[in-house]
Amino acid sequence: MHTHENTVRLMPDVATQAQPHLAxxxxxxxxxxxxxxxxxxxxxxxxxxxxxxxxxxxxxxxxxxxxxxxxxxxxxxxxxxxxxxxxxxxxxxxxxxxxxxxxxxxxxxxxxxxxxxxxxxxxxxxxxxxxxxxxxxxxxxxCEDGFRLELGTEVVYSSTCPASAALSRQLIQEQFAKDFDAKQPLDHSAVLAWLGSEKGIVATPHAQRSVARLLVRFVDGAPLDLIHVLNQVEQALGTPVQTAVKREDEQAFALANGSNLMFCEDAARRIQRVLDADNRIADFHVRLEHQESLHPHDAVAYASKGVPGGYGDGRA
Structure with missing residues (x-):
């Protein structure tokens, strides 16, 4: 009876055979x-x-x-x-x-x-x-130039358009001018009630779900601290998507969106600033994608640390 060792030794290994016509x-x-x-x-x-x-x-x-x-x-x-x-x-x-x-x-x-x-x-x-x-x-x-390690992740957030916000404010001003006679004194309670009505917010700026795709290379010896990177990016953006949401949380999220109006260029620079200041990060590449609600195409921006020979050299 053949032992297992002998059986394995007798098995053909075609991977070792040369194929001269396909070398x-x-x-x-x-x-x-x-x-x-x-x-x-x-x-x-x-x-x-x-x-x-x-x-x-x-x-x-x-x-x-x-x-x-x-x-x-x-x-x-x-x-x-x-x-x-x-x-x-x-x-x-x-x-x-x-x-x-x-x-x-x-x-x-x-x-x-x-x-x-x-x-x-x-x-x-x-x-x-x-x-x-x-x-x-x-x-x-x-490889010949040594060991290289990159960490990639994504942050999903909400982005409210600054241009749309300005246009909405203009329409609200115009509605206010129609509803309140400039020649008459303003009644505080009437204005307060107006602000709480649908007329007081006759237009709203468009916002959309957005994604920051990150690629990070840490300095030698630094831990792969994913949560630290996520925290930095989410705090810089101010409007990461939420998990558990009660009414008070939704109101706080609305306030955060109104306080963090941003184009994709703004978001890219916010992330660029915080990652560039982190001495544990040797290089990074960020792709920002604002999945527009106004039109079917997306607004996109890229940012990097700008290290010679790094991610920013011709990478998209």
Whole structure:
């Protein structure tokens, strides 16, 4: 009877067979959409388990080899990501393991991880709170220029158009002029009642759901503090979408929108200012998308740190 070891040894491995008519080196070979649980501390000290989609790749330097050992990549992904919290050290170790498993075939490795991170957010005024799921993407590579790691996420917020607000105020002024004779003294109670009626808000500025898509590269040794980045961006914008909402929270949100009128350019500069001042961030790229309610196309702005050779050099 054959042992398991002998059976495996006798199995053919066509990936090692040369294909002279198809010889050539390949930039990246691997797998995408690997399903695996990941452990991640978003910055609050709590390690959360999430269901992730992982891409694992190495290059193929030898034109005489038909393929790589994909099962080795899969097993290494399972070994490292199922048992160790995801941080820079874990990802760098995993990429080195990719290359160690393909010593004669590869000299570059790449890894992508995509999952949602749940973060509890307090209501604006009431004592309630609720969960927000923030998409997280981690892109790590190990190449001739060393280890590189990027964190991506999104912030969804409300944006009220400053131009529309100005036009609405003009219409309200005109309605006031029609309803109150300039030659007559104003009655305080009548004006107060008018302001609380539909005539007192005859026009409203348009607002829309908006998205800030962030890509951040931290300085070496800095933790992947997702919550800190989210807090900075949401505070700079002033109008992130809410979870639990009672009437007092909705009123506070209306007040926040009225106090934070912004074009997409304004939003981009607000985020640019706070991220540029963070010494833990080496570089960043931001795409702002205001999904307009006035017309079917979106208003878009981009911003970056402006590091030479960084995200801002021709990136869109």
């Amino acid at each position: 050539g080196a390949l930039d990246w070979v691997g797998m995408d959409g690997i399903e695996v649980p990941v452990l991640f501390d978003a910055g609050d000290g709590t390690v959360q388990r999430a269901s992730a989609q992982v891409g694992a790749f190495v290059n193929l330097t030898r034109p005489d080899r038909r393929g790589i050992h994909m099962s080795r990549l899969y097993l290494l992904v399972d070994e490292y990501l199922s048992s160790r919290p995801v941080d820079a050290n874990t990802l760098q170790d995993l990429l080195h393991a990719f290359l160690d498993s393909h010593k004669e075939l590869s000299d570059r490795a790449r890894l992508s991880i995509r999952f949602d991170q749940l973060v509890r957010r307090a209501a604006l005024r009431s004592d309630n709170s609720g969960w927000r799921a923030y998409p997280v993407s981690l892109e790590a590579s190990l």
